[in-house]
Amino acid sequence: MKHSISYYPGTKPITILCLFILYTPLIVISLYSFNSLRSITTWGEFTFDWYIKAFSNPAIQNATMNSLLIAVLASSIATLIALAAAMGMLRGAPLRKQKIVVGVINLPLLLPEIVVAVASLIFFIAIDMTLGLGTILLAHIVFCIPFAYLPISTRLKDIKQSFDEAAYDLYASRWQAFRHVTLPMAMPGIVSGLMLAFVVSLDDFIVANMVAGPGSSTLPMTIYSMLRIGLTPEINAISTILLLISILFVTASWWCNRSSKSTT
Amino acid sequence: MLNIFKLSKEEKVRYGLISPSMLMIGFFLLIPISIVFVYSFLQPGTYGGVEWVFSLDAYKQFLFQEDFLTEELQFTSAYLEIFGRSFLQAAIATLLCFMIGFPTAYFIATRPANTQSLWLFAITIPYWVNLLVRTIAMLFIIRDQGPLNEFLMYLDWIDTPIKLAYTPFAVSLGLFYSFLPFMVLPIYTALSRFDMSLLTAAHDLYASRWAALKNVLIPSVSNGIYAGCLLVFIPSIGSFIAPDLLGGGKQLMIGNLIALQFQGSRNWPFGAAIAIILLTIILITLLIFSLRKKGEQQ
Amino acid sequence: MLKVKGIFPYKAKVLAMAVTASLLGATAANAAGQLNIYNWSDYMDQAVLDKFSKKYDIKITYDTYDSNETLLSKLKSGVTGYDVAVPGDYMVKIMIDEGLLENIEASKLDNFSNVKEELIDVYYDPGHQYSVPYQAGTTSFVVDKAVYDGDINTLDILFNPPEELKGKINIFRDVNEVINAALRYKGYEICNSNRQQLSEVNDLLSEAKEHWLSIASDGAKEMLISGDAAASMSWNGMALQARLEKPTLEYAYPKEGMTAWADNLVVLKGSKNIENAKLFLNFMLDPENAAAISNVTGYTPGVKGADAYLVKEFKGAHELNLPEGTATPQFVPPCSPEVVKLYDRLWTNLLR
Numbered sequence: 001m002k003h004s005i006s007y008y009p010g011t012k013p014i015t016i017l018c019l020f021i022l023y024t025p026l027i028v029i030s031l032y033s034f035n036s037l038r039s040i041t042t043w044g045e046f047t048f049d050w051y052i053k054a055f056s057n058p059a060i061q062n063a064t065m066n067s068l069l070i071a072v073l074a075s076s077i078a079t080l081i082a083l084a085a086a087m088g089m090l091r092g093a094p095l096r097k098q099k100i101v102v103g104v105i106n107l108p109l110l111l112p113e114i115v116v117a118v119a120s121l122i123f124f125i126a127i128d129m130t131l132g133l134g135t136i137l138l139a140h141i142v143f144c145i146p147f148a149y150l151p152i153s154t155r156l157k158d159i160k161q162s163f164d165e166a167a168y169d170l171y172a173s174r175w176q177a178f179r180h181v182t183l184p185m186a187m188p189g190i191v192s193g194l195m196l197a198f199v200v201s202l203d204d205f206i207v208a209n210m211v212a213g214p215g216s217s218t219l220p221m222t223i224y225s226m227l228r229i230g231l232t233p234e235i236n237a238i239s240t241i242l243l244l245i246s247i248l249f250v251t252a253s254w255w256c257n258r259s260s261k262s263t264t
Numbered sequence: 265m266l267n268i269f270k271l272s273k274e275e276k277v278r279y280g281l282i283s284p285s286m287l288m289i290g291f292f293l294l295i296p297i298s299i300v301f302v303y304s305f306l307q308p309g310t311y312g313g314v315e316w317v318f319s320l321d322a323y324k325q326f327l328f329q330e331d332f333l334t335e336e337l338q339f340t341s342a343y344l345e346i347f348g349r350s351f352l353q354a355a356i357a358t359l360l361c362f363m364i365g366f367p368t369a370y371f372i373a374t375r376p377a378n379t380q381s382l383w384l385f386a387i388t389i390p391y392w393v394n395l396l397v398r399t400i401a402m403l404f405i406i407r408d409q410g411p412l413n414e415f416l417m418y419l420d421w422i423d424t425p426i427k428l429a430y431t432p433f434a435v436s437l438g439l440f441y442s443f444l445p446f447m448v449l450p451i452y453t454a455l456s457r458f459d460m461s462l463l464t465a466a467h468d469l470y471a472s473r474w475a476a477l478k479n480v481l482i483p484s485v486s487n488g489i490y491a492g493c494l495l496v497f498i499p500s501i502g503s504f505i506a507p508d509l510l511g512g513g514k515q516l517m518i519g520n521l522i523a524l525q526f527q528g529s530r531n532w533p534f535g536a537a538i539a540i541i542l543l544t545i546i547l548i549t550l551l552i553f554s555l556r557k558k559g560e561q562q
Numbered sequence: 563m564l565k566v567k568g569i570f571p572y573k574a575k576v577l578a579m580a581v582t583a584s585l586l587g588a589t590a591a592n593a594a595g596q597l598n599i600y601n602w603s604d605y606m607d608q609a610v611l612d613k614f615s616k617k618y619d620i621k622i623t624y625d626t627y628d629s630n631e632t633l634l635s636k637l638k639s640g641v642t643g644y645d646v647a648v649p650g651d652y653m654v655k656i657m658i659d660e661g662l663l664e665n666i667e668a669s670k671l672d673n674f675s676n677v678k679e680e681l682i683d684v685y686y687d688p689g690h691q692y693s694v695p696y697q698a699g700t701t702s703f704v705v706d707k708a709v710y711d712g713d714i715n716t717l718d719i720l721f722n723p724p725e726e727l728k729g730k731i732n733i734f735r736d737v738n739e740v741i742n743a744a745l746r747y748k749g750y751e752i753c754n755s756n757r758q759q760l761s762e763v764n765d766l767l768s769e770a771k772e773h774w775l776s777i778a779s780d781g782a783k784e785m786l787i788s789g790d791a792a793a794s795m796s797w798n799g800m801a802l803q804a805r806l807e808k809p810t811l812e813y814a815y816p817k818e819g820m821t822a823w824a825d826n827l828v829v830l831k832g833s834k835n836i837e838n839a840k841l842f843l844n845f846m847l848d849p850e851n852a853a854a855i856s857n858v859t860g861y862t863p864g865v866k867g868a869d870a871y872l873v874k875e876f877k878g879a880h881e882l883n884l885p886e887g888t889a890t891p892q893f894v895p896p897c898s899p900e901v902v903k904l905y906d907r908l909w910t911n912l913l914r
Contacts, residue, residue, distance in 0.1 A: 008473065011371035015383075018368045018448075021441065022390040025401030028411070029393070037807075057608065059624060081284045088281030092274065101282055104289050109494060110546050111297070112502025114522045115539040118532075119296030125640040126299070132643075142292045145285055150491045151453045157487070158457040174277075188456055192384070192449045196495075199391040199445070205505070206523075214598040214643040215623035223396050225603030225626040227780045239393045246392040310899050311660060312638040329907070332761045342914045400781070407790055429790065430776050512776025513735055516913045524910070527635050531906070 026243060033236035050233035051241075060238055062215070063222035067202055070137050070218065075197035078144030079152075082193060083186075085145075086153045087178070106150075108143040116143060117210035124211055131213030139211050140201045147200050148193035155189025156182075304536035312530040322537035343521070343538070347545075350518040353432060353507075354500035357439035358447075361496045364440075365447030366489070372448075373455035384452065387445050395442055399509050402441055403429055406510075430512030438506035439496075446495035454488025490553075498546070518542055597838045598623045600633070600644040602825070605697070607858045610851050617845075620838050628780070629736070637662050637830065645833040646842055651824045652738075652896040654693050655686040663692045664829040666840055673847035676865040681824060685895055693826035694843050695864025697799075697855060700891045701739055701821040704801045708810040709792035715888075717747040717816045719793055721770045728773045732786075732794035735779045737909040739795065739821060740767070742894060746818040753897035760904055767912045777913065786811055798881040799860030806875060813881045815888040822891030824864065 033051070036044035054060050085105060089098065108116065120139045121131075129135055159182060183190075205220035212221065223235055271279065304322050306314040329340045372383040390398065405412050406428040413425035428434050458481065466476040482489070504519035511517075516524070518538065525535025599611075603626040611622050625644075627633050630653040637647075638660070649657055657663050668674065669690040681695045705714040710726040718724075720743065723731060733740055742752045744763045754760065775791055783804045785791040796804070801813035827846055829839040845851060852863035853871030862882055869877065876882065884890070897905065 008367070008370065008477070011367040011374075014364060014367040015371040018364050018444070019386060021364070022387070022444065024411075025398055025405055025441075026390055026393055028404060029397060029401050059608075059626075081288060084281040085285040088278040092278065095275070095278060095282075101286065104294070105285055107289060107297075108293060109498050110543065110550070111293075112519055112522060112539065112542060113499070114502060114504070114519055114526070115297070115300060115543070116293065118526055118535070118539075119300045120292065121639055122299050122303075123292070123296035130643070131641055138292055142288055145289060147495070149285075150495065151450055154450060154453050154487055154491060155457065189453050191381075192453055195384075195388050196446070196449055199388060203391065203395045205396065212625070213641065214600075214625060217625050220394050220396060222626070223394055225628060227396060227400070235397055239397045242392045242394075243389065246389050309638075310902075311656060312635050332757055332764065332907075335757075342911070346914060407788070409789060508778065509780070512732075513778045514771065514774065514776060514913070516910075520913075521910075524913075527629075527631050530631070530635065 026239075029236045030240045030243065033233055033240045035233055035236075050237040054234045054237040054241075057234060059217070059222055060219075060234065063217050063219045064238065064242075066133060066136075066216060067219035070133065070140055070208075071198050071201040074137055074140035074144050074201040075148070075194055078141050078197045079148040079190065079194045081141070082145050082148035082152055082197075083190060086149060086156050087182070090153060090156045091182070106146050109146045113143075113204070113206040117207040120207065121210045131211055132216040135211040135213070136208045136216060136218065139207050140204065143204075143207065144197035144201055147196040151192040151196065152186060152189040155186050159185045300536045301540055304533055304540050306533050308531045308533050310530075312526070312532060314532050319533070322531075322533040323541075325534055326537060326541065346516050346518060346521055347542075349432070349515065350501050353436045353439065353517065354497050356436040357443065357500045358493050358497045360436065360440040361444050361447040362489070362493065365444060365492065366451055369448045369451035369455055369488075372452055373458070374460070380456070384449070387448050391445055395505060396509075398441065399438055399505055402438055403434075403510055406434060406437070429510065430514070432511060432515065434510040435507050435517070438510040439500040439503060442503070442506060443496040443499055446499075447492040450491035450495065451485060451488040454485035454491075458484050501542070501546075595620050595838075596623075597621070597646065597835050597842055598625075598644045599842070600625050600627060600636075600647045600830075602626060602648055603628060605648065605825075605855070605859060607854045610846075610854050613851070614842060614845050618838070618841055620841070634660075642832055644830050645835045645839040647828055647830055648696055648825050649693075649828060651684065651686045651826065651893055654826050654828060656896050657828065658687065658692055662831050664831050664833055664836060665691050666829050666836065666843070667691060668694050668843065671840065671844045671847065673844045673865075676847050676849060676852075676867060678864055678866055681864050684824070685893065687826070693828045694847055696825045696827050696846065696852075697859060697861040698822070698824040698864055699798045699861040701734075701795065701797050701823065702814050702816055704786055704794055704796040704804060704811050704813050706786065706789070706792040706808075706810050707812050714812060714814045715816055716814075717743060717818045719814065719816075720795070721747050721766060723770075723773050723793070727793050729775055730790075730792035731774045732782050732791040733774050733777045734782070734795040735777050736795075737905050738894065738897075740912075741905050741908055742821060743795075744770075746816075746820075749818070752892075752894060753901050755898070755901045755904060757904070760908060764908050764911060767908065771912060797861070802860040802876065802879055802881040805881070815885055817889065819889045820891045822893050824893075826864075 032043075034046050034048070036047040036049065082105075085101075089095065089101060095101070116139070120135070120142075124131060124135050203220065204218075205224055208218045209221050209224070212218070219238075226232055226235055303314055305318055305320065307317045307319045307321065309315055324337075326343050327339060328337045329342075330336065331338050368387070372380055372387075375383055404410055407413075408425040408427070408429065410429075412428070413422070416422045417425070428437070462480055462484070463476050466480045467473075501517075502519045502522075504517060504523055507513070507515070507517040507520055513520075522535045522538050522542075525531045525538065597620050599622060601624065605626075606624070611624065614620065615622055627636065630650050633647060633649055634653060634656065637657070654663075668687075671694065674690070674694065677690075677695055681698065682690070684690075687693045703720060705719060705727070707714075709730070710719075710724055712724060719727065720731060720733065741763065744766055745752050745754060745759070748759065748762060748766065750756070750759045750763075776785070778785075782791070782794045782796060783800050786794050786796075786804050787808050796813065798813060801811065805811045805813070827843050829836060829843070833839055846855075847865055849863070849865050849867040850871050852865045853868035856863045856868065856876065857871075857873050860876065860881070896902075
């Protein structure tokens, strides 16, 4: 691999630089979650106190649960909707109105979040919907759809139609062809779509802040309100926990992946 | 309109698959945006909200304002400057993302199949930490007494700290950091379905690495690059967390300007008008791009 | 290739929809034994909430906002479901005028007799029909004496700073505080619609901006402690907290004058838990509970007899006690809509 033409010198150092840029701030945050002083700039001594504080802080607990619940639901629903749309769009000759459909799906990407936020709020109020987790979820599904759709459609566009047709020739039903041919081939696109949507939902502050009701504060909202006095060690602690959970999640799915490969 | 009775069974299934996305976005975004459009032609209420009186004031205010003393309408470039600055900073962030993101995506796509997912997760893990927290952490690192300056001074590369925090460049840096994976993931997806043997073929035809990259690889994955740039540029242009925290809030970006109209200044029609203007500019730009792309393909 | 197959079978979609449906219904439920509080961030002691919950068997949900303006825009845009909020003085006035508050005859609450004399006769709620005092304080600025050792009790620090402080000043992102400070510096009336004077303020601000590091309310304390900023606008309680971490920081009492403010507990119009809300207001007027809040925030409780419960660092603190010969801090009523518009223009000009 290394000596073939497809090897470009410099990609490895840049990837390492990329990871370095991504991780340095996180390492700093993790380190300072063990700082006994309530400051990010001066080091006191090593302590677990902030973890205990963060765990016993009901506001942070609720917000974390709300955020995870919304991110899981919004990203998976949005991914399903996006996958269905991509299948409908790309499996076969271009549809009439194809362009309009693509335009509509991508629309949430073209709007600044603040506009989506205000528009959603005005709308929910107009149809007399109680603001809360439900309204946040609905708004999140909408703006997650294009994030899930982009990688899925990019992937599907290149799966050759002939694979499906070959499957039909072998008397596979439409569903079987999807399940055994298209779906596995589209999986990298689906996974990156799901991940993008998840990240986008988990990170959103502006929209959630606008359409939240009593008791539905999300983690970004809680963090934003705590930032008024600076980045507190409690926030560092909760961020570190989220980071650890995600690393566990990644390791687990990687192992599953490996063991399922070795058995097949 | 589509006549659903004239569709073949195949087409019915396909429109059926598309319909959930159309319904969701149509109902929860198109209708609300239409309301924003309507609001931009109304008059502001004193403490937020709108008065149902038709008015073009919101659009006039974008280009003209009364002189403080004479109360005469004059042309003002204030808001145009804000637009220009926002586009510039978003463009710099997108460029930075591409310069780091493309080689990274390429490196990942050329790893053995079983480790690719691991690399991808490595790129997304940082995004489990909230954007606000990451932005503050970024600020901490680039500040005058932060680790970056300390390190550079330790290496004797610089004598006095580089002024990074609370500058426009810090904003671009923050946007770059915020949206980097949005560049990597779509490009990776496009690369992973690219047949690397085509590069070898190009090489056999005596193309240099660089020529193969430019003439074979990049055109083949242009959809991924296009998607990546879009995913970075658009959120950058409407963002207001990075400008606030890293730029020190001294210079407004479009996102801040709109937020200000809905919170501090409470001029909803003006906020709505800015949003509509921004949306129009973005749509026209995209249209030009897609037309040019079409032209190239023909 | 990843094998995520099986994690999201299509049945999951149905399940997810069911969960969504239950979420949509969830927020509308139960009223008895419930209280929804909407307060500033970092403005409460969790122990006090727990004590209230336990004493009256009332479940509390607690959300936060970051400014008076956010609170107003939330309520004006039709957000419902909150029972108690904590607007500042001028915002109480605006909210009463806009019909957003419930008249609860607050002065008839049992513990109202604890309210400090100077907070009884107030411009924003004559006779206290709608509100009871929560915490009070002042707004001025903090200077790091290790960086600049001269006289700090003047607004020159912000608008015509000494060489040592140039490029190291943080200004609050608060249109009223900044423009009122500039008007005081110029010796003009606050809430002023004189265009000639405002035009001078406009020039003053754009010149002074050259010397400012940032315009931010969030994280101002952190900037002072880390040394990024050597001077910053500040509330007195925040200044006190900052000084406890960095002793060289000093809160200024500018000779040109400064803003006094009082935040208040109010019951919002349309509250479904008015009786619980009144219980809470009464509970918070208890000196021990009020002092517990002050011990977290650093501001002055609105009730008498709380001093006994205050931690020792706060008693007699420089930030909480007006030095002899200082101009009395001034409450700032809401300006007229005309002035608000002019202020907004100055503000946008400054930030552009």
